[in-house]
Amino acid sequence: MPHATRRAILCATLAAALCGASAATHAQSDPLPSWNDDTAKKSITDFVGRVTKEGSADFVPPAERIAVFDNDGTLWCEQPAYFQLMFAIDRVKVLAPKHPEWKTQQPFKALLAGDMKTVAAGGMKSIGQIVAVTHAGMSTEEFSRTVTDWLGTARHPRFKRPFNELVYRPMLELLAYLRANGFKTFIVSGGGVEFMRAWVEKVYGIPPEQVVGSSGEVKFELGPDGKPVLIKLAKVEFIDDGPGKPVGINRFIGRRPIFAFGNSDGDRQMLEWTAAGGGARFMGLVHHTDAGREYAYDRQSHIGKLDKALDEAAAKGWTVVDMKRDWKRIFAFEY
């Protein structure tokens, strides 16, 4: 299918999902048509019903209906590797002709030879070097363009689609359903905030100012034409993961969510922080159980490891979405 056609279909699908005007056999009144009528769906609709019903003991005023979502593995796919890492690898390949020294320098030499084992063996140092050359030394606007360009050309190795089509349709419906019920939806992700802001508004309907993520430092400078620019530096400013998630929520949002969704141990503290507030709370985890339609992984996975948070969810009665059981469709392009 040509890219333009695929894009048009995706847009129509998204529009349908966002408007709740799905052509599926379900009644038009079902706001979550891609969810099977099971425990997970019921726990969501019950919660939303309780906090939005005026006069109910659990009623929450609209201004306080803050919902936070992890991104990688919660709103879009994160396999076989974080998509932002795939972006960085592709960027190294694009930039290589201008960097003849990479032919002998690690981790670039290994990366360009496709030897990911050697790259991985370099650990955080290697990743830091790759991020430095692909995410720094340019203006914020130039970086945003490289992300947009990449999304326009790169394809997922298994699904052969642009990476930003690999978003979960049930979660798009959930975002729209929450917003229709007066919630303000935020992303709180370990991913780079500027990497996400380049595309999340179109795909999720979440504006840049509602995206919390990891970030590098930027510096205000006057460009050669006297115009101010913000230059991205190769220095980490904030890691929005694990205990960093409640810290990021406090810093950027300034109030405690009443609804939080994640999929890994990196989301555990965000869910604990959400749970510890007064009144009705919703804590959810996406459990990747569907190797056929997507991927199946949890306690042993290098990416999106879900172990302690899964035990805590069972102990505390948090909602665990079993992708295979709970979702009729997985991706936005399935219709």
Place this chain on the structure above:
Amino acid sequence: MPHATRRAILCATLAAALCGASAATHAQSDPLPSWNDDTAKKSITDFVGRVTKEGSADFVPPAERIAVFDNDGTLWCEQPAYFQLMFAIDRVKVLAPKHPEWKTQQPFKALLAGDMKTVAAGGMKSIGQIVAVTHAGMSTEEFSRTVTDWLGTARHPRFKRPFNELVYRPMLELLAYLRANGFKTFIVSGGGVEFMRAWVEKVYGIPPEQVVGSSGEVKFELGPDGKPVLIKLAKVEFIDDGPGKPVGINRFIGRRPIFAFGNSDGDRQMLEWTAAGGGARFMGLVHHTDAGREYAYDRQSHIGKLDKALDEAAAKGWTVVDMKRDWKRIFAFEY
């Protein structure tokens, strides 16, 4: 006047200002009744008219109508000292009985003796020590409560009113006018973000998630009851002033404002950053020219120094509000 009565009047005044239903002699259709019909007011209404008119060459879609406001000296008074500094000084006095060592330790000894000259002579080191004991070593919620308590009891030395009543009525009208025209209003202030978030939503109608400010680090911990808490640390995380303002805008908002208002050289880069975007732009400065009704200060002031930005405004045609000439009323309590 009893505090409750005063509060009721302020609330009614704010409600009237926010609804545009002012009882003033002006036509109900005037969204800025506290502004004299002069150049400054006209430059604002002209700009808003152009960017909101569909089909106009200057039309800006609602999602991109980002308006940013400095706080100290732009939305509320900043004399005779930043109100947050007054809060810190009052807190030192409240905490002193638990700190007998302060009787001999500077800058606390001088502060408790009312010797502000010695405190000031200690420069940033003194201020850092005062901030450390008043803004750290407690949970974010405890800190928020101390701010709310302080606003309930402390009074401005000249106006004898709670500090959060010393907000500029013309600017409340402007915030409401912009929001009625589809703008999203943000604070971008050198003040502490958690200090502001304790009260700005009630007073300005700006929610916590639309407040950008300076911040200290916080740490996620499990409290003695096993409940997670965020503890404020005595370490500066970010200074949202000067070149830090465009950096803060990029970090928190993630897109460039089309409307920016400040009052000092600390707002210069924010206005330059706003001006450097494509399409129609509004850059404004409040010039404190009214010693009778408020204060008069600019190039020589230690607080809210307005020197280079004033020259730049003249050179570039930015709007300069002359408080004495442009504002019929100054404070929210004048009606």
